[in-house]
Amino acid sequence: MRRLSRLLAIAAVGLALAAVWEGYKLIGQSIGPEGGPSWLPVATDDLTMPHTWDILAAFVEPVQRGRSETLAVFLLRSAWFTLREAALGFAIGAIVGLGLALIMLRSRFLDRGLVPWINISQTVPLIALAPIVVTWGRTTFLSDTQAVSLIAAYLTFFPVAVNGLAGLKSPDPASVELMRSYAASWWQTVIKLRLPAARAYLFPAFKLAATLSVVGAIVGEISAGVRGGLGRVILDFAGRYTTGPEKLYAAVVAAGLLGLFVFWLANLAERRAMRGRAVELS
């Protein structure tokens, strides 16, 4: 029942947003020349702002004249390609992030020295970095799609490292004393106390990292020129915008849905991992 009412609320807001889109179009076209009056920030003609129903209809139309594959299936295939890159990027980022958090926990020196570098790493624009990673990848055994995964990992390691460290440090001093009273080793303390306590910090980071991995993969594909994924599809549809603007919108919707899907996966994993304390968290 609660689930249903939530879905209804989401659908209602979605419809309202579509209504705003269409309403803006309607007003612009009723008062101005073709494309609406020039003082509107965005022109309202069908090329600039296709109708929402045209965007939806584009999904079931053939992706190209003469091809039997619909746009929906084509986007699904591209999304799957991007999802695999993103998944590898997420895995690398999570492992590197957690590894950095453990290193910073272990060494006070590196805790002080690494944090600024980790912060700086995220101020470098991904677009600038991507071609370098791809170029480096080509000089080694890495394929271009693996290079894209590395670009995604560059975004995902950050929240995992930052939240992971906060989580590893979160146990209260009495719990740490307790482990010390048992003469537990550093690793035993990490495994039995710090990591379980860090879960409440790690899973929100994983959720953020999951969506970031999709963003990273798409940006990486675009700058590396990798074919087969959503990034390239967006680039192609943008190039052929005048012949089918609704296709680009559809591809953007697909990218958004992919991000939503990985967020949902991470959420599912969190619920499973936190089952023992579900009551406390709700």
Add this chain to the structure above:
Amino acid sequence: MESTTDATEPAVAIRGVVKVFGAGTDEALTAIDGIDLTIAPGEFVSLIGPSGCGKSTLLRLIADLLPLTGGEISVFGKSAEAGRVDQDYGMAFQSAGLFDWRTVAANIELPLELMGWSKADRRARSAEMLELVKLPEFGDRYPWQLSGGMQQRVAIARALAFRPRLLLMDEPFGALDEMTREHMQNELLAIVADLDTTVVFVTHSIPEAAFLSDRVVVLSPRPGRIHSIVDVPMQARTAELREHSEFFKTATEIREALRAVEATIPSAGAPEPSPSTGEAAE
């Protein structure tokens, strides 16, 4: 370095112990200044005194959770560190400090896990301990499903799960209501009598010290020193004792000692250094 434990060897021997927090800095604070105390096997000794008298600090020095500044402490003839590494003591704090991602049974089994016990042995022992603290049906529950008094009983079961000869307790019943507290005191006495455990017990409560202890050590603050030791006459520690004149006589004796201590304090100045947030956290 005697390795044998004969009957006359003290459970805890404290000789000329000094503890200075932040030694060598401007903020150096002498928490304990020259304490000598010998505790016999099977004895129940309470440490009582105003804030800042270093009673919790002394307990943590015995537990080797804090480094000594001067003097020496031996536990069953060994250094405090060897006592900790050999798991000669169990410890219970004011907050039960149960791990909320572990079931009650798994919490009790934590020290056994760290000591490498087999799963079957752990199960058997935790069931036995749950029986002992009168929570036999609660093994599969999580800590947050238990009341404060029940959580504290689980913490005692955890502290005694590996049958240490010494139990160190830091105001374990401080957060409980009066009735639960008295009930827990009765149970604690039964349990430690059953297992023949030596207990060092930090408390703020005069009746608690008078009821539980064989000896009550009254400490004076800034720096912490032993003011006096109150011997409690041998008697059956039953619920009836609480209404007995002997009990009131002991309580009065402790109260007068504490009054004498309070009279020596020039002003209620700096707060007690918190050992659990100080060096122990490292």
